[in-house]
Amino acid sequence: MKKVFLGLMMLACSTSMFAQWGRPVDYSAGPGLKDAYKDYFTIGVAVNKANVSDPAQIEIIKKQFNSVTAENAWKPGEIHPKEGVWNFGLADSIANFCRENGIKMRGHCLCWHSQFADWMFTDKKGKPVKKEVFYQRLREHIHTVVNRYKDVVYAWDVVNEAMADDGRPFEFVDGKMVPASPYRQSRHFKLCGDEFIAKAFEFAREADPTGVLIYNDYSCVDNGKRERIYTMVKKMKEAGVPIDGIGMQGHYNIYFPEENQLEKAIERFSEIVNTIHITELDLRTNTESGGQLMFSRGEAKPQAPYIATLQEDQYARLFKIFRKHKDVIKNVTFWNLSDKDSWLGTNNHPLPFDENFKAKRSLQIIRDFNAKLDNYTPKEDFVPNPMNQPGQEYPMVNSEGYARFRVVAPDAKSVIVSLGLGGRGGTVLRKDKDGVWTGTTEGPMDPGFHYYHLTIDGGVFNDPGTHNYFGSCRWESGIEIPAPDQDFYAYRKDINHGNIQQVTFWSESTGKMQTANVYLPYGYGKLVKGKQERYPVLYLQHGWGENETSWPVQGKAGLIMDNLIADGKIKPFIVVMAYGLTNDFKFGTIGKFTAEEFEKVLIDELIPVIDKQFLTKADKWNRAMAGLSMGGMETKLITLRRPEVFGYWGLLSGGTYMPEEIKDPKAVKYIFVGCGDKENPDGINKSVEALKAAGFNAEGLVSEGTAHEFLTWRRCLYTMAQKLFK
């Protein structure tokens, strides 16, 4: 049993299948982010004491990142709490960690309204000092910090968050309503006006002639704030202030910003600087954003899967924009190592490493990008999907296999289509001003049939545009992507067609009525020379979550048979597609699955009904059994346990046979094993080779460009059928 199960697992499992089978997936397996982005920009992380002390966390930092920022230790209030008092402890240990590991740093930050060395504003008696005294103290502070760390620092956040936030166009000054100042009304500004910005950069350049000097702020994608920052930096640079770049903090969320908002800010800033750093990236799972300390800490509850998909998708979209602008984007830094360290608190789940420092799928999605798709625009030859309901334009598919979706849901906050690039949680749609959500898959889908559903704000629904197909234990939506060889399952009006009948029968063993669909070839039952022809029978099983309608409908079994018969490639035979009792199976218990229940229904109850109700040749050498995925597992377990019943055996993405598993080689006339080339083709080839070497009549098929899906199995049926009953 264990071997059967492992065979199936090895064969059919992608990462997501492993995840689905409840097996932990290590999403950090593979190159580090810094390596994946070596041709784009450096990847950084903000660290605290624990991050550079704990061996496991250190390993993550060394593997993933080639830039480090001290989250708090280098800030004026932390490092220079009082005049003449320096707190270099943690600050030095972070610097030394980077020196020892050859990691460069971003110096954060030299002048800021928060966590500042407020003693600089007052004299010993607490009286406010003149700006000249403040500048002297600021200069000494900047020179001391910069000279201490410039050997390991490549960029400095010289001034942080000096511009006013959006949403406050006017303010009261001396009781009068006046246009709000573009500047944050900090103590710095109130003492010095915006001159303190120029001074800070001047002092930093004095201390570090080569370091990249950055103006850093949050909510830079907000229209007003973007323009205030643009105007200030432009004015400063024109006045000779050495501002080399702009730091966009990037405290975003799973809904915000949209790509066009982010791109607009990057392109606007690129007009005045040639360096932009994304300095403090994190994506909280609510609608809040920005660097302010006022925010919701979220509830301690497991994260809903669709929220994770929204976060993965948002990270994917943001990094696609960052890659597109690699000419100006020189660094992307995550603000904290894991959800456990996050300033936003664990319950906001904002980062690619969870509270246990386990990589999330978002890390894999950020890392495993497909550069070819980055700047590729799909051909605009989209046509309605052939499986749409009458009159429904959407979903659409184009000649390259891209799928486009459209859903009207004006009040929804999120709409996700479960179909998308492999390894992704689906395609996240975007809403326009009329409340219409649209979106196109990020890449071409595999050819053939795909189940999918919509997740709208966490609720699962079918796409009203398509018919429904039974998969994943429910009626799902379905879409058909054009396939180069689709003629073998296309409806041909110029040939005779058989028909599919539904058969119900009482199953004593399950105490229930059971159902099977039966394909009867054209001419079935007709008298030929006064005799009715009898036919061999293929018992063809579906996979987990499907039922007796899956092969006839999304499998197109009837059309495949009609075309094979019409082309004289096979002699007609009956195909019985019964419900395989697969859907009460609980993931994680696959090791205990025996298929004994279905064996009773199939051999003791269904076959007698079929042989009684239909013109069958009711013997082993005119009976075949095959199944896809879990139906394949059932086929293997039953054919090995009951070799006296079926003479032909087929596994479609359902494991393999090895000679040593088959007690009596004469028990089987033909063995077929197949899978998609995105599954485990080696397992198939090894099995066929070993079986042939042991004298079995074995055949294998590896379906090109497909995974664990119906086009793989249509091709398998098409190939296998031509060898049955010969």
Ligand code: G3I
């Ligand atoms: O150091 C004191 C410690 O002595 C005391 O025992 C402890 C108890 O409250 O507080 C410690 O200070 C905390 C400090 O982090 C160091 O851990 C402050 O309370 C806490 O408010 C401070 O939070 C930091 C925050 O900046 C301050 O504004 C966050 O960790 C840090 O992630 C956050 O980072 C900022 C960036 O620097 C600039 N952009 C926005 C971003 C988020 O606000």
